[in-house]
Amino acid sequence: MYKNFAEVKSALASGRRVVDILEDYLKRIESKKQLNAFLEVFSESARQRAKEVDAKIADGTAGRLAGMIIGIKDNICYKNHKVSASSKILENFESLYTATALQRLIDEDAVIIGRLNCDEFAMGSSNENSAFGNVLNPLNEDCVPGGSSGGSAAAVAANLCTVALGSDTGGSIRQPASFTGTYGIKPTYGRISRYGLIAYASSFDQIGAFANDLEDTALVTEIMAGADEMDSTSSREEVTDYTPVLPAGKLKIAYIKECLEIGVNAHIKEAFLKLIEELKADGHEVTEVSFPYLDYMVPMYYVLTTAEASSNLSRFDGVHYGYRSPNAQGTEETYKKSRSEGFGAEVKRRIMTGTFVLSHGYYDAYYSKAQKVRRVLQEKTNEILAQADFIISPASPNVAFKRGAISEPIEMYLQDIYTVHANLTGHPAIAIPHGQKIDGLPFAVQLMGKFFKEKELFDYSKLLEKYIQ
Amino acid sequence: MEISDSLVDHIANLAKLEFNDSEKEAIRQDMSKIVNFMSKLNEIDTENVEPLMFMSHDINVLREDIPAVTITKEEALKNAPKKDSDYFRIPKVLQGK
Numbered sequence: 001m002y003k004n005f006a007e008v009k010s011a012l013a014s015g016r017r018v019v020d021i022l023e024d025y026l027k028r029i030e031s032k033k034q035l036n037a038f039l040e041v042f043s044e045s046a047r048q049r050a051k052e053v054d055a056k057i058a059d060g061t062a063g064r065l066a067g068m069i070i071g072i073k074d075n076i077c078y079k080n081h082k083v084s085a086s087s088k089i090l091e092n093f094e095s096l097y098t099a100t101a102l103q104r105l106i107d108e109d110a111v112i113i114g115r116l117n118c119d120e121f122a123m124g125s126s127n128e129n130s131a132f133g134n135v136l137n138p139l140n141e142d143c144v145p146g147g148s149s150g151g152s153a154a155a156v157a158a159n160l161c162t163v164a165l166g167s168d169t170g171g172s173i174r175q176p177a178s179f180t181g182t183y184g185i186k187p188t189y190g191r192i193s194r195y196g197l198i199a200y201a202s203s204f205d206q207i208g209a210f211a212n213d214l215e216d217t218a219l220v221t222e223i224m225a226g227a228d229e230m231d232s233t234s235s236r237e238e239v240t241d242y243t244p245v246l247p248a249g250k251l252k253i254a255y256i257k258e259c260l261e262i263g264v265n266a267h268i269k270e271a272f273l274k275l276i277e278e279l280k281a282d283g284h285e286v287t288e289v290s291f292p293y294l295d296y297m298v299p300m301y302y303v304l305t306t307a308e309a310s311s312n313l314s315r316f317d318g319v320h321y322g323y324r325s326p327n328a329q330g331t332e333e334t335y336k337k338s339r340s341e342g343f344g345a346e347v348k349r350r351i352m353t354g355t356f357v358l359s360h361g362y363y364d365a366y367y368s369k370a371q372k373v374r375r376v377l378q379e380k381t382n383e384i385l386a387q388a389d390f391i392i393s394p395a396s397p398n399v400a401f402k403r404g405a406i407s408e409p410i411e412m413y414l415q416d417i418y419t420v421h422a423n424l425t426g427h428p429a430i431a432i433p434h435g436q437k438i439d440g441l442p443f444a445v446q447l448m449g450k451f452f453k454e455k456e457l458f459d460y461s462k463l464l465e466k467y468i469q
Numbered sequence: 470m471e472i473s474d475s476l477v478d479h480i481a482n483l484a485k486l487e488f489n490d491s492e493k494e495a496i497r498q499d500m501s502k503i504v505n506f507m508s509k510l511n512e513i514d515t516e517n518v519e520p521l522m523f524m525s526h527d528i529n530v531l532r533e534d535i536p537a538v539t540i541t542k543e544e545a546l547k548n549a550p551k552k553d554s555d556y557f558r559i560p561k562v563l564q565g566k
Contacts (some may be wrong), residue, residue, distance in 0.1 A: 032523060052555075072555075092548075093548050094547065094548060096544045096545075096547065096548075097539055097540075104503075147545050157526060166487075189524045189525070190524070190525045190526065190527070203522075203523070203524045204524075229532060232523040232525075232527075232530040233524070233530075234525075235525065235526055235527055236520070236527055236530075237526070293513075295509065296509060296510055296513060298505045298506075299506050299508075299509045299510055302503065302506070302507060303507050303510070315484075315487075318550065319549070319550075319557050319559055320548075320549060320557055321548035321549060321550070322548070322550070323550070324550035324551065328560055329560050329561060329562075330559070330560060330561070330562040331559055331562065332485075334484050334559050334560060335485040336486060336487045337487070338487055339484075339485055339489045340486050340488070343486075348486055348496070349496060349499055349500075349503075351484050351486065352477075352480055352481065352484055352486065352496055352500060353500060353503050353504070354481050355480050355484040356472075356476075356480050356500065356504065357507070359479075359480060359483060366504075366507060366510075366512075368520055369510050369511070369515065370507075370510055371522060372515035372518040372519070372520050372521070373510050373513050373515060373518075374519055374521040375519060375520065375521035376513060376515065376520055378521060409499055409502070409503065410502060410503065410506050426524045438545030445474075452528065
């Protein structure tokens with residue numbers, strides 16, 4: 001099976017057509033159905049598109065992604081295709097337009113093969129919150145693939161598509177990438193348009209890519225990046241070429257001492273410290289910094305994201321679209337019963353918490369306070385990044401855990417302890433798989449860079465690969 | 470802080486959600502734990518710190534105000550659970566004839 005776009009392109013060069021490559025992927029998806037990665041395979045529209053791309057290849061007008069087969073997280077809109085955010089409340093909803101990020105990939109002749117399972121409204125760290133069943137980790141089917149973009153991670157790890165799109169609000173790309181041995185990037189806030197991404201927490205959400213190598217991750221990011229008039233929070237900062245990815249020179253990196261003082265897997269910690277020593281030995285500048293904010297990141301994240309979620313999810317009212325309770329009479333009951341029957345437990349927990357922190361009497365103590373702490377965190381992080389090019393850490397404190405192993409909400413929330421930082425401050429961050437495995441399960445190193453320095457992030461990742469793979 | 474039953478009722482009403490008795494007890498306990506977890510932020514001194522509200526780096530993103538149809542009426546009604554040719558429909562408000 002094709003592991004990356006380079007293998008797809010060599011198949012094309014040897015005479016296979018895009019329609020053939022698509023059929024290979026469709027067969028592969030069928031053979032891996034038990035993973036539950038795909039909620040729907042767009043066989044018909046994908047076959048049609050593949051034919052069109054073959055025609056373009058024949059007249060020499062094909063785009064840069066001709067032959068690439070892409071799966072999309074079930075919270076990214078694709079016109080006239082269903083999108084449900086893995087929620088019963090949006091079951092059978094059909095998109096009226098295509099997300100800008102996705103459209104840019106289609107314009108370069110990528111074929112969109114289907115929509116991928118995730119935690120309901122992207123809320124979760126194990127893909128156990130989907131209304132349509134959990135996703136299995138292809139490396140060990142008793143384990144979770146991580147979340148919330150668990151289907152995207154599993155699909156790329158199992159070669160069910162060349163690249164997958166996910167979204168990352170607090171680690172929802174990087175943590176599942178770590179759990180499945182794939183690459184995953186959360187770009188700088190505003191680097192990729194959010195138009196057509198079903199909103200969870202608007203000041204945190206970013207679309208990003210999963211792939212099996214850096215080149216594909218960089219290529220897709222490069223094409224999706226850039227200003228969009230449909231999203232005023234998308235940045236007008238110029239997009240440089242991210243490809244080809246070339247190993248950078250000397251690293252100047254910092255790591256946060258406190259990150260290794262929490263309950264991190266002993267093997268992950270050991271591998272991380274070994275990497276630090278090797279980098280130092282090769283003359284890279286590695287600085288240990290003390291950053292006493294680690295324990296505040298996850299609480300801060302939950303105040304702010306639940307608040308934004310409670311506001312964003314107020315649009316699901318049982319009237320304009322989505323599920324309506326058959327038991328409701330009148331408007332008030334329509335709202336309450338449709339929402340209560342349509343949303344799952346974790347989504348309701350977050351809406352309730354978010355409504356609380358925004359409510360009269362608690363707003364200043366929780367919401368406003370968290371916004372102030374967010375500024376402190378951003379300023380302190382910029383101070384570190386003024387001295388170093390990157391902050392390095394593990395991507396997750398653990399390898400993939402068994403299904404059902406974590407039932408306490410707060411324990412689950414703490415799975416994101418290393419990843420929420422970049423969403424709270426807006427910086428770009430990438431998960432790079434470590435070559436080692438722990439009982440057959442992978443883990444990743446995370447690099448967090450300066451605003452809009454995605455190019456540097458990819459190039460330094462390439463250099464880092466030499467040490468960890 | 471301890472979240473009371475009546476506070477859960479008040480928040481649920483604001484959020485347009487409803488819970489039966491056992492669900493309510495579960496959400497009350499979860500919220501108490503989560504809110505206590507969040508209270509950790511009080512340990513950080515934020516005297517004279519302005520809240521960080523906007524994450525984008527661009528200021529005043531403006532465009533010409535050009536009218537355009539981005540979604541037609543048919544499209545807007547396409548996913549409605551109940552509709553007629555012009556309107557979203559909700560279940561009857563008044564009972565009886």
